[in-house]
Amino acid sequence: MEALFWSCLAGGVLFALVSVILGDWLSLALDGALDFLSMDGHKVFQPTAIVSGITVFGGAGLLLHRYTGTSPTSTVILAILIAIVAAVGMYFLYIRPMERSESSVGYSIRDLNGRLAEVLVPVPAGGYGEITLRIGGGVTHHIASGYEGESIPAGAKVVVIEVNAQEGTLLVSKVDF
Template sequence: METFFWACFAGGVLYTIVAVILGDLIGQAFDGLLDFLSLDGVDWLQPMTLVGGITVFGGAGIVLLEYSPFSQVVILGLSALTAIAASIGVYFLYVRPMKNSENSSGFSLQDLSGKLGEVWVAIPSAGYGEVVVKVGPAGVTSQIAASYDGQPIAEGSKVVVVEVKESTLYVAAVDLGE
């Protein structure tokens, strides 16, 4: 039983060392070859929680075998409970918050329809200018814009994106009563 616990502990530590030192190199070498192994639909089955649990299982088993008077069956159960508790802790204290903190600044031009923006480069009646539009929680984008109704729009004016065609935002001036 002691060999089994040592194997779990050593395997977890070895996996961690290899993942930290060689993780990016291995990922680039296989370039998506192992993507079928991904468990994207099941959030709690992350390598960090699984390998962390196996490592804690082995470590708890080693400590309990050495310092407790319990039988091997009880030690096996206590080690499993400790590993489950550690995995749950890692998931809720690290993995889940990190997943929730991931923000993307990616957007589609079509998503900009209806958004408010500000003219940075004046838009002539029959030409192009530039507008800045807020995207996502903390991002902005600068895009080529034309007047939707053919009216010139001065720099600094507030506008609304009416339509997006051929990578150009067609905007109309708005008065927000400021």
């Protein structure tokens, strides 16, 4: 029984060390060959949560085996319960908050309605120019034309009136502040 607990504890510690120290390099070197380890299913079954549960099972089993007078069956059952609590705790206290803290700089062109921009390349009457918009922490450039076909000089402030998603162009109108 003690060998099982030691194996679980050592395997979990080894997994943690390898994933922290060599995780990115190993994934890059193997060109995603280990991607099957990230399970598709319920989010609670993350490899990190499962391995932390196995590690805690080994550690709790060793402590219960050595320092309590419980039977081997009771020791395994208690160690499994402690491991489940630890794995669920790992998910809710670490993994889930980390997943929610990730932010995306992605946006949809349809979200640009009403945004203020600046003309980078002049928009000729009935033609196309280029505008620059600030989105999040970045800057993006888009092809634009005058909403009413008017010409707009470079450096002018404009507002996006309409988005033509099929053509990928923005219809803009000059704004005077």
